[in-house]
Amino acid sequence: MKKILLSLFLVFTTLAAFTQASDHLTFKGVPIDGTLDEYVAEMKKNGFSYLGTDGGIALLNGDFAGYKDCYLGVSTLKQKDLVHNIVVVFSDKDTWSTLSGNYFNLKDMLIEKYGKPSSASETFDVPSFKLPLDDNDKMYEVKFDNCKYYSIWETDKGAIQLSIEHNGISSCFVQLAYFDKINGEKIKASAIDDL
DSSP: OHHHHHHHHHHHHHHHHHHHHTTSOEETTEESOSOHHHHHHHHHHTTOEEEEEETTEEEEEEEETTEEEEEEEEEEETTEEEEEEEEEEOOOOSSHHHHHHHHHHHHHHHHHHHOSOSEEEEEEOOOGGGOSOOHHHHHHHHHTTOEEEEEEEEETTEEEEEEEEEETTTEEEEEEEEEEHHHHHHHHHHHHHHO
16 A cells, blocks of 8 residues: 555656646757756756857857757846756858758758747848848848848747857858746836836
């Protein structure tokens, strides 16, 4: 009888732990929750190298979703050491075909996992007389903030955003961001308290 009760207790404890963890959006199977140090430790276990922390953002480097040498930013609010946002920055690309290829490959994988995006835009914000754009023109427009390529998945646990981004005119890349709903609301409540 004791063995049965012990077994039932372990089953219910495991289910309770799983249910609690499943309330948060996950990244690499790890719930986006806990302190920055705890989350960094989990990402190290997943093969990422820790590069440092600045302003409540830990920077790591490693492979993700079949892509080499990605940078990972894990964010908290300084006043509240609670992880709520993860950003993956993929390697810089020099051509539109490789940049858009990364974007569409990742989008296809995200659709397979999460379904059709809640919202998306895949356009260039340029006057009609500039159309059609060739590959060089498209890279120019990315560098000057006229590329509006993004897909957003809204889930019960948070949001996931895939986008084509740039850093000045020398760096163009795909970015993937995860926003945990529960901790995002806690961070927002903390910010509202400051007002």
